[in-house]
Amino acid sequence: LESEKNETLLVKDLMISSEKVAHVQSGNPLEHALLVLIKTGYSSVPVLNSRFQFEGIISKTKILEESLGLEQFEMNRLGDISVREVMDPDVPCLKKNHTFIDALHKLIDHPFICVIGDNDEFDGIVTRREILKNVSKSYHE
Amino acid sequence: LESEKNETLLVKDLMISSEKVAHVQSGNPLEHALLVLIKTGYSSVPVLNSRFQFEGIISKTKILEESLGLEQFEMNRLGDISVREVMDPDVPCLKKNHTFIDALHKLIDHPFICVIGDNDEFDGIVTRREILKNVSKSYHE
Ligand SMILES: Nc1ncnc2c1ncn2[C@@H]1O[C@@H]2COP(=O)(O)O[C@H]3[C@@H](O)[C@H](n4cnc5c(N)ncnc54)O[C@@H]3COP(=O)(O)O[C@H]2[C@H]1O
Numbered sequence: 001l002e003s004e005k006n007e008t009l010l011v012k013d014l015m016i017s018s019e020k021v022a023h024v025q026s027g028n029p030l031e032h033a034l035l036v037l038i039k040t041g042y043s044s045v046p047v048l049n050s051r052f053q054f055e056g057i058i059s060k061t062k063i064l065e066e067s068l069g070l071e072q073f074e075m076n077r078l079g080d081i082s083v084r085e086v087m088d089p090d091v092p093c094l095k096k097n098h099t100f101i102d103a104l105h106k107l108i109d110h111p112f113i114c115v116i117g118d119n120d121e122f123d124g125i126v127t128r129r130e131i132l133k134n135v136s137k138s139y140h141e
Numbered sequence: 142l143e144s145e146k147n148e149t150l151l152v153k154d155l156m157i158s159s160e161k162v163a164h165v166q167s168g169n170p171l172e173h174a175l176l177v178l179i180k181t182g183y184s185s186v187p188v189l190n191s192r193f194q195f196e197g198i199i200s201k202t203k204i205l206e207e208s209l210g211l212e213q214f215e216m217n218r219l220g221d222i223s224v225r226e227v228m229d230p231d232v233p234c235l236k237k238n239h240t241f242i243d244a245l246h247k248l249i250d251h252p253f254i255c256v257i258g259d260n261d262e263f264d265g266i267v268t269r270r271e272i273l274k275n276v277s278k279s280y281h282e
């Protein structure tokens with residue numbers, strides 16, 4: 001049965017590997033992060049430290065919230081705040097040897113899940129799109 | 142088989158109905174739309190006209206692209222541009238009597254799909270989260 005085939009897939013077979021994943025560095029200012037997010041078109045991306053270890057997730061919403069002043073948008077502030085200060089460090093992650101089902105379960109509440117190694121090294125991401133493609137295949141057989 | 146149960150679900154059983162969907166009006170300025178997107182936390186929402194008919198989708202990325210000046214962000218422009226001028230009017234939609242499989246297929250490339258009636262009236266949206274919840278249930282039985 002096709003759905004049984006999916007159940008044997010591992011995260012490492014499903015993930016977009018790190019070199020293809022847009023990210024920002026935790027020490028960079030929000031202004032830089034916002035430009036990366038606009039240029040790549042992504043609503044949120046992983047945050048890594050200078051040793052390429054995973055630290056959290058930064059989104060356009062979070063950055064824009066910081067720019068909201070009393071009367072208007074105050075984009076100048078964004079040069080003075082680092083990504084690390086506003087990123088979300090508290091997100092679920094996966095390991096490369098986790099399963100399709102582990103990924104499916106976590107992707108119910110998150111558009112993508114980061115894959116990290118034993119030393120927090122950033123390996124890649126699993127996206128909802130990848131899971132949905134596999135599920136769609138299993139319904140067509 | 143659980144996966145067969147999913148195949149009989151219709152879009153009307155899966156959708157978030159219109160009164161629960163955040164949206165903006167096509168005649169409103171981008172500045173208003175951006176505030177709605179930040180306040181609700183959504184990366185993009187449906188655009189409706191004054192008769193509650195579906196017209197397109199507006200995203201934070203699209204609005205922020207409009208604010209990018211030569212040297213910096215120029216948020217003042219956003220008061221002068223209407224949602225209709227920059228929204229994406231060219232998105233796939235579904236009808237209430239379409240199936241789970243129709244929705245699954247369109248959600249491979251879109252985080253949500255708008256559901257519209259015969260007269261373009263806006264009925265609701267189907268989200269990836271809703272499909273993934275159903276798929277996850279079918280793997281646990
Ligand atoms: N440049 C592009 N080309 C084609 N389609 C695009 C696209 N940008 C966005 N999409 C479509 O929009 C969905 C939502 O993108 P979003 O940026 O909100 O949310 C994305 C983004 O936050 C992150 N993501 C995906 N690919 C990434 C990458 N290469 N680098 C960094 N983050 C990525 O994972 C989330 C879910 O991605 P997913 O593929 O499931 O779902 C994507 C994809 O179907």
Ligand SMILES: Nc1ncnc2c1ncn2[C@@H]1O[C@@H]2COP(=O)(O)O[C@H]3[C@@H](O)[C@H](n4cnc5c(N)ncnc54)O[C@@H]3COP(=O)(O)O[C@H]2[C@H]1O
Pocket residue numbers: 043108109110111157161162163164181182183184185186187252253268269270271
């Ligand atoms: N306030 C909140 N509470 C709990 N979880 C939240 C949330 N805001 C976002 N999320 C989570 O983040 C995912 C991506 O949200 P995003 O805003 O990029 O993308 C959303 C948004 O563009 C749109 N959307 C979802 N619900 C909406 C609503 N009630 N009104 C308007 N647009 C909605 O559909 C896309 C996919 O939604 P989906 O539920 O599959 O996936 C959501 C959900 O899992």
